[in-house]
Amino acid sequence: MATTMITTLDRSSRAAARGLSDISIRNLFIIPTVLFLIVFNIFPLIYSLGYSFTDFRASTNAPANFVGLQNYRDLLNDPYVWSNFAITAKYVIISVAGQLLVGFGVAMLLNRDIPMKGLLTTLLLLPMMLSMAVVGLFWKLLYDPSFGIINYALGLGTFEWLSDPKMALYAVALTDIWMWSPFVMLLSLAGLSAVPKHLYEAAAIDRAGPFYTFFRITLPLVAPILMIAVIFRTMEAFKTFDLAYILTSQPTAELISIRLYKMAFQEWQTGRSCALAYIVLIMVLAITNIYVKYLNKVKER
Amino acid sequence: MAHIQLKNISKTFGNHTALTGLDLDIADGEFFVLLGETGAGKTTTLRLIAGLEKPSEGQVFIDGVDVADWGAAERDVALVLQQYSLYPRYTVRENLEFPLKPKIRRLPDAEIKDRVDRAARTLRIEHLLDRKTDRLSGGEMQRVSIGRAIVRKPRVFLMDEPLSALDAKLREALRTELKNLQMQLGATFLFVTHDQIEAMSMGDKVGVLNHGRIVQTGTPHEIYNNPRDTYVASFVGSPPMNLIDGRLVNGRAVMAPLNFELPFSGGAKASGATDGRPLVFGVRPEDVYLESGAPVEARVHDVENHGVEKILTLRVGDAMLRATVPARTDVAIEQAVRFAWNPDKVVLFDKGSGVSLRHAG
Numbered sequence: 137m138a139t140t141m142i143t144t145l146d147r148s149s150r151a152a153a154r155g156l157s158d159i160s161i162r163n164l165f166i167i168p169t170v171l172f173l174i175v176f177n178i179f180p181l182i183y184s185l186g187y188s189f190t191d192f193r194a195s196t197n198a199p200a201n202f203v204g205l206q207n208y209r210d211l212l213n214d215p216y217v218w219s220n221f222a223i224t225a226k227y228v229i230i231s232v233a234g235q236l237l238v239g240f241g242v243a244m245l246l247n248r249d250i251p252m253k254g255l256l257t258t259l260l261l262l263p264m265m266l267s268m269a270v271v272g273l274f275w276k277l278l279y280d281p282s283f284g285i286i287n288y289a290l291g292l293g294t295f296e297w298l299s300d301p302k303m304a305l306y307a308v309a310l311t312d313i314w315m316w317s318p319f320v321m322l323l324s325l326a327g328l329s330a331v332p333k334h335l336y337e338a339a340a341i342d343r344a345g346p347f348y349t350f351f352r353i354t355l356p357l358v359a360p361i362l363m364i365a366v367i368f369r370t371m372e373a374f375k376t377f378d379l380a381y382i383l384t385s386q387p388t389a390e391l392i393s394i395r396l397y398k399m400a401f402q403e404w405q406t407g408r409s410c411a412l413a414y415i416v417l418i419m420v421l422a423i424t425n426i427y428v429k430y431l432n433k434v435k436e437r
Numbered sequence: 438m439a440h441i442q443l444k445n446i447s448k449t450f451g452n453h454t455a456l457t458g459l460d461l462d463i464a465d466g467e468f469f470v471l472l473g474e475t476g477a478g479k480t481t482t483l484r485l486i487a488g489l490e491k492p493s494e495g496q497v498f499i500d501g502v503d504v505a506d507w508g509a510a511e512r513d514v515a516l517v518l519q520q521y522s523l524y525p526r527y528t529v530r531e532n533l534e535f536p537l538k539p540k541i542r543r544l545p546d547a548e549i550k551d552r553v554d555r556a557a558r559t560l561r562i563e564h565l566l567d568r569k570t571d572r573l574s575g576g577e578m579q580r581v582s583i584g585r586a587i588v589r590k591p592r593v594f595l596m597d598e599p600l601s602a603l604d605a606k607l608r609e610a611l612r613t614e615l616k617n618l619q620m621q622l623g624a625t626f627l628f629v630t631h632d633q634i635e636a637m638s639m640g641d642k643v644g645v646l647n648h649g650r651i652v653q654t655g656t657p658h659e660i661y662n663n664p665r666d667t668y669v670a671s672f673v674g675s676p677p678m679n680l681i682d683g684r685l686v687n688g689r690a691v692m693a694p695l696n697f698e699l700p701f702s703g704g705a706k707a708s709g710a711t712d713g714r715p716l717v718f719g720v721r722p723e724d725v726y727l728e729s730g731a732p733v734e735a736r737v738h739d740v741e742n743h744g745v746e747k748i749l750t751l752r753v754g755d756a757m758l759r760a761t762v763p764a765r766t767d768v769a770i771e772q773a774v775r776f777a778w779n780p781d782k783v784v785l786f787d788k789g790s791g792v793s794l795r796h797a798g
Contacts, residue, residue: 337489338522342536342585343510352535356526 188410195404207411217412220395227309227380227391228373234313235369239320240362246321247328257325264318272382275311279383304386312379316372320365327361328354363431367424374420392416439500439592439625440465441486446495448481448649455481456649459495463642468619468626472636472673473646479629482646483595486627488512499592512593515586519598521578523570529581530566533557536589556584559618576607583615587622594619596628600635612639633673637661645669661721664784667791670719676748676759678719682788690718690783697733697753700780715788722748724782725760727768731777737768751776 156164188207192200211217246257263271278286279297287295297307331354339349377393396416400409443461447454456478463469473479484490486497488509496503504512523532533553537544544552557563560580565573570581579599586594599615600608616639619626630636636643637657644654645668653665664670670678683692690701693715727749735751735758747766751758751774760776768774785794 332522334518334520334522335524337509338516338518338524338585339535340489340509341487341514341516342539342589343513344535344539345510348539353524 184410184413187407188414190407192407193404194406200407203407207408208415211408211412211415217392217395220390220392223305223388223390224374224392227305227376227389228370230306231309231312231316231373231376232366232369234309235317235320236362236366238313238317239322239365240324240358242317243321243324243328246325257322260321261318263315264322266315268315268378269382271311271315272379275307275314276383279307298384299386301386301388304384304389308376308380308383308389311383312373312376315379316369320362320369323361323365324358327358331357360431360435363427363434367427367431370427371420371424374423375416440498441593441625441627442498442501443482443486444496444498446482446485446492446497448478448485448490449493454649456485456492459649459651461644461651461654463625463627465625466623468616468628468639468641470636470640470643471627471629471646472631472633472643474631474672477646478649479631479646480597483516483597483627483629486512486593487514487516487595489516513591514593514595515589515591517579517582517586517594517596517599519602521575521582523578523581523585525570528567528569529557529562529573529584532570532581533566533584533588536585552588556588559587559621560584560614575603576611579603579611583618587618592625594624594626596626598630599628601630601632608635615639633675637673645672647672662782663793663795664719665793665796667717667719667786670784670786670793674721676722676761678721678784679725679758680786681718681720681756681758683716683718684713685716685785686713692718699732699778701783716794717786717788717791719784719786719793720778720782722759722761724779725751725758725776726779727760727762727766727774727776729775731775733777734773734775737770737772737774740768740770 187200189202189204190200191203242260246253250256276298278284281287281294281296286297287293296303298304335353336349339353344352375393376391377397380389380391381394381397396409396412399405399412441461441463443459446456446459448456459482461482471479471482481490485492488504488507496505498504499512524535527535530553533556534549537549537552554563557566560583562577562580562584565577570578573581583599600611603611612635628639640657642654643657643660645652645660647668653660653669660669660673664673664678667680671680681692683690685691685701688701690699692698733753735753737749738752738757739750741748742764745764746761747764749760749762749768751760786792787794
């Protein structure tokens with residue numbers, strides 16, 4: 137079996153004439169990628185792990201001193217960092233739940249015979265295609281207290297969306313929901329259209345009402361793909377930086393990635409920010425793992 | 438239990454006409470089989486009765502009530518489909534409970550359990566109740582989907598080729614079981630199939646559907662022995678009825694291009710089979726017999742041994758005739774034989790319209 141996986145080299149080919157074997161051709165393709173990954177991903181990852189145990193500052197020439205777990209200890213005892221985590225958690229929950237509701241809802245509406253369905257779907261997907269920075273800049277204009285269209289349309293006068301400490305985080309989440317609901321919609325549509333039509337007919341014959349049909353047939357069958365959407369969106373929302381950074385500078389909307397950025401490039405606490413980055417990484421990994429476990433359980437049912 | 442009536446039903450899908458002027462009358466407690474080729478409109482008829490489609494024209498009556506505005510739920514029918522359509526991710530028991538559990542007509546738990554157990558016992562799937570539906574074989578799945586129909590005690594059972602995806606042995610077994618089930622429940626069954634053996638063996642009444650029209654309705658016996666036209670004659674029966682062109686001359690059947698004669702008993706004379714009129718003679722293979730002194734000579738073209746009998750293909754000129762003979766008949770291919778037919782069993786069809794002379798009058 138294993139030998140059939142690699143196509144053997146045609147004896148009369150040019151490569152064979154140059155004395156290249158299957159294995160050397162394979163290496164030719166793989167080694168550059170592997171090298172690239174090592175230089176730009178793996179090496180910095182390990183290097184920053186090393187820095188996270190030092191008091192290194194990239195802005196000075198002072199030598200780095202090994203401080204052991206001091207950085208981790210300080211960070212985990214820092215109430216400000218914890219409040220950043222709390223803000224991030226709140227943001228993730230609001231924005232992912234919002235995307236799930238809006239995205240799945242729109243998908244349910246689209247999953248029927250309506251005229252110009254293809255065009256409508258494509259148009260609805262547009263927000264997702266834009267760059268985060270562009271979306272952030274545009275929504276900053278939309279949210280503007282004096283000339284923003286949102287206040288104008290809702291008749292809110294000069295309501296400060298982004299400068300109001302209570303509102304800022306919700307405003308960022310709202311923008312994120314606008315941008316990424318189409319992604320959930322796309323996945324949900326794929327899931328919904330995969331539910332065989334005859335099941336709905338059978339349910340109609342069995343005299344099941346619309347809610348009963350939805351909760352007993354539609355939802356269980358779409359659940360695995362919705363879980364995948366949740367995993368993707370949670371990971372992305374957890375590391376949101378650009379959108380929030382552009383939209384607001386309110387401390388109540390300071391996500392963990394913004395804290396990290398400030399620590400690394402404004403306060404130049406390189407060693408400590410490396411430690412924080414590792415804490416975030418471990419958290420994301422943990423959350424994803426829990427999700428994947430749960431997803432497998434859902435799939436098995 | 439219900440009496441179903443379709444009046445002048447037509448159904449078109451875009452440019453495609455599925456049914457035209459269909460009339461159907463299914464008595465209460467009857468096992469009615471709708472027989473037709475793929476694409477004849479059988480499934481459409483079922484779906485119209487179930488309320489999954491709306492007729493373009495005509496009316497559907499259940500127990501004398503026009504049900505045009507009723508949804509599938511209100512019509513209270515059960516539908517068993519060829520592709521089983523069990524609810525995935527649920528166990529067999531959960532599938533059987535499904536129709537009993539919607540909030541509006543939720544039954545007490547004890548009643549649900551009782552009905553599920555009874556249905557499982559009837560269909561002999563008790564040992565499967567706690568199994569997930571994707572771990573079942575085809576026959577088991579089809580039993581479960583029939584079970585889901587019977588737990589509910591619907592007014593009508595509609596079955597869309599429920600056996601055609603199963604292997605031969607299982608099909609035979611389930612055929613008998615379904616028939617028994619229907620008698621036991623005394624329910625109205627509408628069974629759709631393209632398999633004429635199923636139609637013959639199960640139906641109290643059979644309706645033959647061709648290109649969206651009902652060609653003939655009757656008991657299996659009527660359909661088999663007295664087909665209304667050459668389509669029914671050639672569609673029902675395996676091997677099909679032999680159809681030979683010819684004329685009636687002085688009370689004898691004279692085959693026109695083939696040049697042979699056979700005796701004909703004058704039963705059909707009264708119905709306008711005048712001498713010289715172009716006709717098609719129809720005779721079932723079992724009414725063709727070999728005899729040494731018989732009037733026509735033919736050669737054995739092919740022999741199919743079915744154990745209890747042999748089906749011979751006889752060649753006369755360039756035409757082929759099928760004859761069913763006892764298995765002990767000793768014939769070889771290319772052997773010359775002489776054959777005759779049972780003159781009482783011959784059906785006459787008009788050459789032009791294909792309609793049987795018995796029905797035309």
